Structures are given as C-alpha cells and as structure tokens.
Amino acid sequence: MTPPPLSRVRWTSAVLLAALAAGTVRAGRRLRAIPVLSVTPPAAAGVPRPAGWRLLTTRGVEPDAATFLAACAHAEGEGLRVLDLLPADLAAERALGLLRLVDPARYRWDRLGEGRGAGFAVLVAEEVLARAGADPVGPRPEPAELLALTRRLKEYATDATGLAIAPGLSCGAPDEPRGPARVAELRAQGLPPGALAAAQLGGLALLAAVALRQGRWGAAAAGLYWLQPYLALGGPGSPLRPADLARATAARPLRSLGAALRTAAAAGRGGTGEDRARDATRAVAYRAELTSGVAHFLEPRRPDCPWCGSGRLAVRVRVPDLLQGKPGLFTLERCGECGHVFQNPRLTLEGLEFYYRDFYDGRGGEGAGTVFGRLGAAYRGRAEMLLPHADPLSWLDVGTGHGHFCNAARAVWPRTRFDGLDMGDGVREAERRGWVETGYQGQFPEFASKLAGQYEVVSMYHYLEHTREPLAELDAAAAVLAPGGFLTIELPDPESRMARLLGPVWLPWFQPQHQHLVPAANLREALADRGFTVLAEEHGPAHQGNDFFGAVALTATRLAPDPDRPWGPPATARARALAHAVRLAALPAFAGAAVLDALRTAAAHRTDGGNAYRMLARKDIA
Template identity: 80%
Template sequence: MTSVFSGRPSAAAGVRWTSAALLVALGAGTVRARRRLRALPALPPTPACSAGVPRAAGWRLLTARGVEADPATFLAACAYADREGLRVLDLLPGDLAAERVLGLLRLVDPARYRDDRLGEGRGAGCAVLVSEEVLARAGIDGEVGAGAGSPGPDRAELLALIRRLKEYAADATGLAVAPALSGGRPAPDADTGPVRVAELRAQGLPPGALAAAQLAGLALLATVAGRQGRWGAAAAGLYWLQPYLALGGPRGPLRPADLARATAARPVRSLGAALRTAAHAARPRTPTAADRARVAAYRADLAGGTDRFLEPRRPDCPWCGSRRLTVRVRVPDLLQGKPGRFTLEQCGACAHVFQNPRLTPEGLEFYYRDFYDGRGGEGAGTVFGRLGASYRARAEMLRPYGGAPASWLDVGTGHGHFCNAARAVWPQTRFDGLDMGEGVREAERRGWVESGFQGQFPEFAEKLAGRYEVVSMYHYLEHTRDPLAELDAAAEVLAPGGLVAIELPDPQSRMARLLGSAWLPWFQPQHQHLIPAPNLREALADRGFTVLAEEHGPAHQGNDFFGAVALTATHLAPDPDRPWGPPATPRRRAAAAAVRAAALPCFAGAAVLDAVRTAAARRSDGGNAYRMLARKVGP
C-alpha cells in the first residue's frame, strides 16, 4: 500500500519482507536438515559381514560417560568401517535428542564429510570407533574411555577428541547411525550453562557469540509474530515446528526419543538454553598453570620495553637500493594487541613496501608467539581449515603446464593445510613441507606432509638441491627477512624445468589505499615485505625463471571489509584475558563485550560488501593478492 501523503510504501507493507526472509531462511534450513538426515548411513546388522564374524582386532570404541555399546554394535561398526575404508567412525545413537541432531546437521553435510580433507571432525559426542594406528599417531592413550575403573570422557571431551582424530584421518573419517545404541539418560547437569559452553568450545564454536545470535533471532521472531500478522505468525510457527518437520515423518534408523517434547517446548527451551549459555560464557575462565606461566613469561619479556625488538632504521630500499623512501602506514599490533608500533615505508623508485625499522629475530619470536601455535593455535587452524577452495585453486593452476609432479615442497607450510588439500588434486604427488614452527612436525605426524623440515629455507637449500619438481611459497615471502635469498633457495632446490608457485598480497591494491591502516594484508608486525608484481617478475627473471602465468582476480581473498571490522574491534576492545595485557577487570570485560556486540551488524554488512568486492575482483582480474607461476629454465 502507498501513502497518499508521502508517495512511499507504508511501513506495514515493507516490514513483511522481514517475515518473508525469515520464512525462506527457516524453510531452507529445514529442507537442508531433512536432506542431510537422509544422507546419514546406518550400520547394517552384524551378520552382514561376508567373512562371518567381523574383525574387532585393531579397533577401539570410545564412549562417553553413561553411554554403553553392546558387542553387536561394536562388531557391526568394525565391519562397516573396514568395508568403507574408514579409520574413524562416529556413531550416532538411534535415540539421539532432536536438538542435538539438528545442531549436528547444521555443522556437517554427511554426503561430503568424508571427502572434505580440511573439514573439522564432528559427531554426537556419544561413541566413536577409532583404529589403534590412528590413536597411536595422534598420541592419544589407547585406553581412554575404556578399562576398569575408568569413567571415560564426558561429551565435551569426546567432541574435542573427534575434532583431533579427523586431522589424523583426513579422508577416512565418517558418521553412521547405530540404531541399537542409546544415548543414555541425560545427566542432571546436561542442560546447564557450564556443560553447554564446554561442549560448544570443544567443537571450536564461540559460545557467547552463538548465544547472542540465538537471542537476537528469538527476539526478531517474537517481534514479527506480534506485529506482522499472518506472515509473522507463519515464520514463528515454522521455527516452532522445525524439529518435527525436519526429523519426523517415516520412521528411519534415527528416531529422537524426545521429538514431540522438543517440538512442543522449543521456544521456551531455546530461550532458556541461550540465556544460560550467555550467562556462563560471560564468566571469566579459571586460569590454569599454563596460563599463569604464560603471563609471567610475557611480563618478563616486556619489562625491558619493546624498542629492543626493532633494528635501527635503514635509509635505503632493500629491493633496489634507492633512498627515496616515504611512510606508507604506521600501525600498532592490531592482530593480537601486543605493545609496539610499526612503520611500513614505500620506495619511490620501485614501489617496494617494507617494515622499517624491521623486527629483530627476537622481536619476530615475541610477536609470532601464541598466534599460529599455543594460545592462538586453534583459532588459526580453524581459519586455515576454511580455505580449501583457495588451496585447490592454487594446485589447479599447474594443470596447463605439465602432468602430475612427482615431488612438491611447500615452503612456509605451517601445519600443512595446503598440502593436505592439494592431495585431492594431485593424489600421486609426494608433498613435503618446510616451516620455522613446530607445526611442520605435527603435519608430518598427521600425514599431511611426507617429510617436514623445520628451519630457515636458505639453510636447507644445499641439502635439498635439485630434489623437487615444484616449490610453492603461498603467502610466505612477505613474512621473510630477505625475500631475494628465499628466491635463490627456490632456484637451487628445483630440478631443471621445475616450477615455482608464489602467492602474495598486492600492495598496489585499491583497497590498501581505501582502508589505510585497517587493511588486513598489512598484517603488522608479521609482514616484513610487500612486493609489487613487476618487482617479483624481474627478480624471477634474474634467477633464470620464465613466468608462465599471473593471476590477480582468482587470488583475491574476500576479507577486506570483514578484516577491517575485525582489526578495528580488536583495537577498540582487545581480549581482556590476553596474557601480555594488564589484568582483566569487570569493567574491561564489559567494555569488550559491548564493543563485540556492537560490531555484529558491522560484520554482517562487511560480509555483504566483501561478497560484492570478490565478484568484482574475479571479473576485473584485480584484487588484494596475486599468484605467479614460473619455470626454471636457466642457471
């Protein structure tokens, strides 16, 4: 309806779009859950093993407290895992609670779960069958959850264990319904805030943010139900009936025992669970001995100030030697909020951007600490695990320039995420990794790389000379102290005709100018050099390489606006529990929570802008990063 006074649509007509959007979202979620439910396999009866009695040797069944599996279920699970080539199998009880089923189906698509080499391990937290070989490689006690007098892990511990185990069986982990397995009677504290928060954290999910989102969603549903007539009532009703619509109908192997109760009481139970989760998530964690030791170490490091972590400023460009230097950006540590301020200068002759003064080796150790490993290791692993499409695109870039390479060295491999994903593209290739951190050893134990070399690349160049057909450096050169020496090492390690693949942030990106110090790829203080593409092409030619391909749009990372919001929010409200900061106080915690809550709509808007920006970058072949592929043709 249009107002005769203003000529604009009335508010009542406009807000119905909110109800329509909610109906579409809830309907799509319900259909998706039902589709995923149908994709869940079920264990066959035990006699299905053609060889008679299934083999149980070499397997361990880990169960949560209160969950008991009968021998027939164990043998059926062993037979199924053997037949499917699985090394880890999470078992879903046939009577698993409805909201647990819905929560699991939101996180994982059973049809794609096994083939997603970087996907996080997910399960019901009730029972998991694991090969003893995987348990040994993962360094997990083979008797956990079993043995006389052992209470076994609780659900949160088992959920965390499943995440870890999938890392050691990246393409050999599955889910299956065990119809005869019962989830047991809920413990008295099963629905309390502490238990819910522990289970969410065990799955790598942020309890506070999820509770806030759930409360906001419930408030929105209540508003549209009260103010938008039939459309609003339909949206609220769809949410209310969602458990039955998604999980009810024809009786299958998964039959939630509480489906009727969960559907009838859903709004009240959801509200109560969200309030309890939010209340407990806001409480400070009790510091552990490791936390106290970390705080003491940082205080000792900071007692002498941060100036000692910086070298004297150099007057010339490390790339071309020009003395025409100007300040590009000055910025504090927006990544972790550690003390210090850093300057990036740009050369007027070659446009090279570099940290000046740069960090000393001791400074690098201080600012890298607890980012990729230690306190920040889990978060970094989650981020890297979501870049599967980018990893596969990097590997696919080589297809037009030869067959499957026999040997590939990934320099700056971290925990080996790229190598793990690239195996799906080049299954016959031997992937090795090199990195300064301990993560490369973990990558070797997981089987994500065949051999892991820990140390500086130039130090290994002579030992590895001529060994590899491909050397990759994806977002690595910008972290190094001397990128030209790293290119020299790549030329030495490659066999004649070998390929070097490089990906870097592009300091000539338009977004670098638009966002200023909030542009994520500045990544201070970790990034030492930001190299324009013409400079890299010239350096490769000087070392006997011919550039075969250069990509800008496909290399774009869609995080410009989201990253700017994240860096700004971190700067305004740093983590109150960071061990290098002042002691946390209730006032600091409240301020941090308020900033994070206010940032939520900004994150949503940034995600939309990044989607538009990414589409434009793909079409225009211009983005915030570039890839280059070159062949070694001369000495």
C-alpha cells in the first residue's frame, strides 16, 4: 500500500509519536546506563556487616548477605556514600517513572540534583546519616518515607550518590501504589500530585482523541504508548525483570487512567494528617496576629528617595501579596531624579518576619528549595564571571539561603573556601551539608568589623533588593573585602521592558519581599563612591526566564489562592473546587508561557537585555 502523502500527515499524531518514541529510546538508554551489582555468594554464612555502612529497606524487602556485600563493594569502589538499590523485579510503571526523572550518566555529578530512587533499599554511610540527622528508628519505613530520606541524603552527599540494580533483590510487591500511597510518594519526591494527575489525564484524553480521529498516525501514537513498558524495559539483555511487565503492557491505558483518577482524588483531599495538624497550629497563630489587621506591619510613608534624597516620587505599581496570598497591599514608588524604585511605605521588622514566614522555610521551605535547586545554569554563570579576573581562595556569599550557589560553584572553583551568611536557619543547614565551610547567621553589617579584610570575593546574588538599607550593605562589603578583592552582585532590573508590559504580575516586583530595585547606573555610581572599579556588567546572561510563567502563576494565585493556607479563611469545598478548576484551566497558559519565556530568553541573550543584571567590581588598592 502506498503511504499517505506528507500533506495528509496529522501533525498532532506525528508530534505525539515523535515524543513517545524519544521517551521510549531515552528510557531504554538510561536503564542500560545504570550499573548492575556483581553478586557473588559470601564465603561463609553469617558474614559481618562492613563497618560504617547501613542498609535501609522497606517492609517486605529482605536483602541477602551477598547483595549487601556487593553493594558495599560497589559503593566503596566508586567513591559513593549513598547508593539506592533497584530490585530486579521493580514494577514497570515505577521503573519508567524513575527513568523519566533520572539520567544515570549525570545523576551523581549533578550537585544540585534531587535525590531519587526506587524507594525499597538504600545503602548509606553512617557518617552521612549522622550529619543528616536522619537515622530512622522503629519500624521499617514505607516507600514514601524512604524516598524522602533518599532525597535528603543526596543533599549531604551531593557528588557521591548513585543508583545500582541489585539482581538478587526483590521488592516483594510488584503493583503500583494507589491513591494516598501514590500521593505520599510523589510529595516525598517534591512532585505535585494534583498537577501530575491532571497532566496524565489530559495526555490520555489527547491520545484517545487522535486514535479515534486521526487514522493510522493516531493509532500508531496510541499503540506506541500502549507498548512502551515492554519496548523500554523488556527484551533480551534488559537488566530489569519487572514482575508485572506483561500485565502493565497489556492493560496500560486502563491502569493509567485508574491511577490518574485515584491520584487526583487523593490529592484533592489535601496533605497528610500530620500536614493538616501543622497547618491548624499555624492557623491559630496567624489568626491571633491578624486580629488587628496588617496596617501595623508598615512604617509611615517617607517623602523622599532613600537613594538620592529627591522628593520627586511617583507610584510605580501597587500589588497585593501574590506570592503567598497573605493580606495587605504594597506600593512601589519610583524616584523621578535617579530612577530608584522602592517599597513606600516599607515593612517594619515585624512585618518582614510575618511575610517571610513559611516562604523559604516551614510550610514553603520544600518548594523554595526545589526552585533554588533548578538554577544550576544561573549559578554556574555567576561563578564563571570571575574566571578572567581571579583565582580566589576565600569567598563569602551574602544572602546564601541554604547555600545552593556555593554548592554549585565548587564545580567551577574546587580550591575555593566558600562561607555563607544569611538571616535564616538555612545557613546552619548549609554548614551541616558541607555546602559552606562556615555559616554566619545574622545581618551582614553586624559582621563587617569581625570579618574585615578576610575575603577575596564577596557575592550578593538577588540579595540587595531584600535589604532595608542597601547602601549600608555595600559599606559592609567594602569592609569585609581585602584590598584588590572582588564584589559581584546580581539584581532585578527595574528598567526591564517586561516590567512595563506585565505591570503588577511582573515576578521580580516580588512583593512584599523586595524593598529596593536599583537601576544599574545607580549601582555603578555607589560602587565608585566606595572605592570600587567596575570590571564587567552583564544583562542578557543574567536574565531569568520566568517573566511569562511567573505572570501566569501570580495571576492564578490571585484568582484562586491555596485554600489550605493557614493565614486564610477555613478551607471550603467551594474554595477547593475553584482552586482545582483554576489550576486545570491554567495548564495551557503555563505551556504557552514556557514557550514565550524560551523565546524571550533567547532574545535577551542576543540583545544583552533581560530582567536582571550582574556586576563585577574590584576594590581599589589605596
């Protein structure tokens, strides 16, 4: 039979077919890149446990001595401190899900990558367990608990965590988890169950539509989806032997539909009982704080510019808290003389504590950590900006958070000692993880005299805009740097064209956290006043590709805030339904925004004009 002409190709089916084919090939390639333990029986029964190692398993998983010894030998031979073991009979969909998340060739060396595994057995060095404070006691953990532990352990062994297939290990339960168990496992891996279920349901609906309406091309796409488990995991030479491979392949559409519906239903019931109890406790505290409103969180409005003293002020934008949906309305004013943009009236110290709470830690800590962990390219660009100018031995990262930049920058500067400073408890966690050598907790100006002249580099990445007195922060940097040292700064650019286009939903306004947005010309002048010479300035490379995606996210939050937020009214069925409806309706908008952001990023790099800028300056030798 003559194939149909190109003009009759149904492009939706062709795109789906190409995407599924690429995913199938990728899964097979990744599977074969995972090392397989070489298991030999122990010389004698009762082989003692090698010192310094623990093997943690879920209920029903019983590793033998040969598997344990082989895992220890593999970890020591590869220089690993954490090793997740994949049972040879791992369920097909669980295996495919893991292979979508993990590229074994890059996993170990991705210092910011999240810890992933099968959730059945993890070999870990005892010193890593001790540093992480995560030594489990009591009954064996559930798979969700072990997945969460693996994710945490990689933070303490960023370049010493790996995967291996254990031929002699059986997971004991080949079926996929259902309902609440599946939701718990997804959340343990930092994945949004509701959004994933919605995406899966949408994908199944699209496949059904093309199979029914687009002839052979649609049938080919649906057939490839149907056969994907066997094509990726089966066949001769596959290192895995999923116990449910035949069943998972034969009934894949129905099983996937049922799993997505159950996940969506379980996700709609909110978090775990423990999460709800914590939120209830937070709600009591928030209600007590909000009895008198939020006006007391703001200082009196100032009549002049904090940068140049001019009284020529005009409102730039008024915006509520679109980040968390806490009550309040915030005003950013622009100076007509120097262009400085600042929050006016600004938050009090009590107000800052209120609006920061549960964003970088507490309720929102996990989400913030996930976002920071995905900025590896930005971190590398910041670190590489110094390459033509210095080879530093000491570096202080101010506003370090949990130390993500310092962890990533070690790949560029392996000999450099990185220290971090921040107001939050995260800097102590960064020290325990080994992401910074020393963590200083407090206000930077308070440490200026103590640390005077001790550092060759001071960095302030998206930090100055959060401070109450940015000029005082620059004074502290000048004091801490040794003569000839380098100060590197990255800031949102208030002169970005996207700020005018998107208005209140331009993400870098970031209200109410951002107190000051400094034009590049103002920063250059302030650095010169403090004895610095600007060596380099970058705009396009500093661009953060989130303008359109952020606008959609902020708009969705404004239309339907999280119904379970403890500072809001008690959640109702109507509020939950509205939130789910808005999130579902926003999925196409998010997809379109991602495309627009990719185009915008390419344009920013070509024109050297983005939504942020970096500046590198050297402290002059008097």
